[in-house]
C-alpha cells in the first residue's frame with residue numbers, strides 16, 4: 130500500500146530565533162536544514178528500505194514523501210523519526226506529520242487529507258520550544274532562561290547555556306549550514322572569492338556605513354498556497370516546489386555575491402529554502418540586495434515555469450514573485466524586535482502587491498516595505514506610522530511616506546538615493562529636507578522650495594529635482610495627489626534611505 134506523508138516543524142522561528150547570538154541562530158538553522166533535507170530521508174530509507182521511500186520535496190522545514198508498506202510499520206517509523214528530531218535538537222524541535230492513503234489518480238485529495246491530519250496534530254498538541262524548567266536556585270541559560278547545564282566561551286565572553294541552546298552553538302561551530310550552499314555556489318561559478326562570515330551581529334553592524342546599524346531582509350513567495358492547491362499530481366508538486374526552492378537559493382546566492390563584492394559589507398544567511406529567505410546584512414547593502422533578489426527570483430521562475438509543461442497553469446506566463454520586508458535597526462536591538470518588524474513589513478508588502486492595479490488571480494507584483502526602528506520607540510511599524518508618519522486634518526490627511534513600494538518604484542528610490550549620496554549634498558541639507566513635510570501642507574512646500582533653492586551647486590540641485598520628479602513629488606512639491614484627500618510624499622523615504630547609505 131502506498132501512503133502520502135507530509136511533515137512539518139511547528140514554531141520554527143521560536144526555536145531558531147530564540148536567542149540574540151548569531152552563532153546560535155545559524156547553528157539552529159543549520160541543524161533544522163540538515164534534519165529536514167538530509168536527516169529525514171536518510172532515516173526513512175534506513176528504516177523502510179531505499180525502494181519504499183520516494184521523496185517528493187523537502188525544504189524550509191517541511192517535507193513530503195510517498196512511502197510503500199504496511200500502515201502499522203509506517204506509523205511506527207514516523208513515531209521513531211519524531212523522537213529523533215527531539216533527541217537531535219535536545220528538546221528544541223518537534224516534528225508533526227499527516228498520513229493518508231495514496232489513491233491512484235487522486236493525488237490532490239490524498240494530499241489535502243494528509244495536510245488535514247497534520248493540522249489536527251498541530252492543534253491538538255501545541256508545542257512551545259521550552260527546555261527543562263529551572264528551580265530558581267540554578268543558573269539560567271543566557272539565551273533562553275531555561276535550566277543551564279554548560280559553560281561555554283564565545284567571542285571572548287563566557288556564556289552559560291541549557292542543553293538545547295548548547296546544541297545550537299555546537300552545531301553552529303562544527304557545521305557551515307546555509308553558508309556551505311553559498312560557498313558551493315561560488316565554487317560552481319569558478320569564483321575565487323571567499324567571503325568572510327561574521328561571527329556576531331555587532332560585527333555586521335560595525336561594517337555598515339552608518340556604524341552600528343544592520344538590516345534584516347525577509348522575503349517569501351506570493352500566492353504559494355493558492356498555487357499549491359491547484360496542483361494535481363506528484364510530479365507537478367515535486368517540480369513546482371523544487372523549482373521555487375532552487376530559484377530562491379540561487380537568487381539569494383547571486384544577490385549576496387553582488388553585495389559582498391563591496392569589501393566592507395558583511396552578511397549572513399539565517400533562513401533559506403522552501404519559499405523563504407531571511408538574511409542579515411550591513412544596512413547600506415540591504416536595499417540593493419532586496420531589489421536584486423526580487424528581480425532575480427522573478428526572472429528565474431518566469432524562465433523555468435514558462436518553458437515547462439509541468440508548471441502549474443497560473444505560473445506559466447508571469448512566473449512567481451516575492452514580497453519583501455526590510456527592518457533596519459541598531460545591532461544591539463533585541464533580535465525578536467527586528468524579526469517581528471521584518472515580518473510585519475513583509476505582510477504590508479503583500480497587501481501592497483495584492484492592491485496593485487496589475488494584480489490578478491494568478492499574479493501579484495513584487496512589493497518591498499522598509500522601516501528604520503531606531504527612528505521611533507515603537508515596537509510595531511504600524512504604530513510608528515500612525516503616530517509619527519500620518520497627520521489627519523478635517524478635510525485631508527498627510528502621509529509622510531509612500532511605503533510599501535512596488536519593485537519598479539523601489540528601483541527608482543534606490544537609484545536616486547544613490548545619486549544623492551554620490552552628489553555629496555551636505556547631510557545638514559538633506560536632514561532639513563526630511564523635516565520639511567512635517568511643517569504641513571503649505572509650509573512644507575514653502576520650506577522645500579527654500580531649501581532646494583538655496584542649494585548653490587547646480588549639479589546637486591538637479592539631482593534633487595530629478596529624484597522628486599521621478600517619484601512624482603515635484604509638481605506639488607513635496608506632495609503626491611494634492612487633489613485627493615490623502616497627500617503623501619516620498620521625500621522622507623528617499624532621505625531615510627540616503628542616510629542609511631552614507
Ligand SMILES: [Zn+2]
Nearest residue numbers: 270273291294
Ligand atoms: Zn537555552
